[in-house]
Amino acid sequence: MFKTSTFLIKISNSEYWPMWVLYVPVFIQHFWLSLKAKSLFFFLKTNPGIDGFILSDSKFKTLQLVPDDYLPKTISVPKDSVYDDISRKLKNKEISYPIVLKPDIGYRGLLVSKIDDEAELRLRLEKLPIDYIIQEYVDYPVEIGVFYYRFPNSKKGVIPSVTLKDFLSLTGDGKKTFQQLVYNNPRAYLQKEKLSRTFENEWDKVVPQGKVLLLEAIGNHNRGTKFLNGNHLIDSQLVKVFDDLCAAMPEFYYGRFDIRTRSVEDLRQGKRFKILEVNGVGAEPTHIYDPGYKLTDGWKDMLHIWKVTYKIAMQNKEKGEVFPKYAEAKRRWNLYRDYKRVAF
Structure with missing residues (x-):
């Protein structure tokens, strides 16, 4: 009965509990940090190079911050695109099947799909109510999430979280x-x-x-992928790889890189890896979804990470960034709300 009861499976494993359970302490902390920052929306200036709300960053625009050597071939697919235009873009970029089709503004892997041929792509494109992106399918065997942050006044950053993905x-x-x-x-x-x-x-x-x-070929927790704590892999060599990478990304200080690589050792040497996505201020240190990770430890990690957003935002403010007013924050939120209504 345990194995075939959705309720029992989810209630006995905190990795499946509702998101709000994980975020309750963060919500409380956020109001205290907001009083100190004199802004509810200080977090929007953690990464001045990314324009969005917490979860509404454009994947395509954010990927443009990443040096070309680490990017899979990617094209933008506006919602009103016709197939001939998309086919031309694929040809110009030399992108061949299989490909990955994903919403430009995504949410926990929803609507992401691996497409194996032209007929399947045509069928999927008939149902697209929002902007998408298409990426070449990177067939490296290892998928890994690396959370990185760096304070604007420092040249060296920190990796607080590494997640190995077991498909x-x-x-x-x-x-x-x-x-x-x-x-x-x-x-x-x-x-x-x-x-x-x-x-x-x-x-x-x-x-x-x-x-x-x-x-499942898509490495997302909602799609059945098991997230494993890989923090034992963190060392100065891995941090240097991301220090060098992020130094080339204008006004980016905080987020999670979802990566495919030939091996962990290749990633540590800064070679043979591709960055599938960059998640900004809405990113989570996904090692906390390891089935063996304690919820209390997850709370501690989330509180630490959100305090880091505050410290980075305050340093950016000292450098001249202005925290968004309510009207600007509301505009960003409304754009995401309307997008989500159509998409999901």
Whole structure:
């Protein structure tokens, strides 16, 4: 019953609890920091180079801050685009299938999809009510999230969080059907409705012994990916890689890089990795979603990170940045609210 009860799976694992549980202490802290900053919206100046609200950064515009050597080939797809224009952009950028289609302003992996051919892309484009981006599919085997921040008055930064991503997969035993394997895996069971559609032809077939099936190619927690605490990988060598990278990103001081690389060692050497996304002030230190990580430790990490946003914003203010007034903050929030209504 435990394995096939969505409620029991979620209630017994804090990684699945509602977001507000994680953020209650942060909300309280935020009001205290706002009094000190004399602004509710100080966080909007943590990264002056990014224009958005907490979760409304344009992925395409933010990626433009990143040096080209670390970027996958990417194009912008405005909501009114016609297929011929998109096809031309793909050809000019030399982007071939498979590709990844994702909302330009996303939310926890929703509406992100791996597209394998032109027919599938045409079908998906018929349903796009918002701006999207298309990226080449980076097939490096390791996906990792690195949270980095640097105070504007310092040349060296800090990495407080590294997350290794374990993609949702199943291994056959030569006896159970695909469906039975899903029902025996609580993480896969939470994705059963989507998996039953995606793997319709395999659903009732026995999976051969030792055969590993990758169930999800998108490394997002909401899609079944297990987030693992990789903070043991943090050292001066890894910090230097991101010091050098972020020094080339104008007015960027704080955020999480979602990366694909050939190996962790390659990343530590600053080679053979691609940055899929840069998440700004709304980013989380995702190691806290490790199934074995204590909620109380997650609260401590979130409180620390949000205090860092305050300190960075205050240093930027000393350098001449002006905290947004209510009208400007409301404008940014309304844009995101309206976008989310259409998108999700």
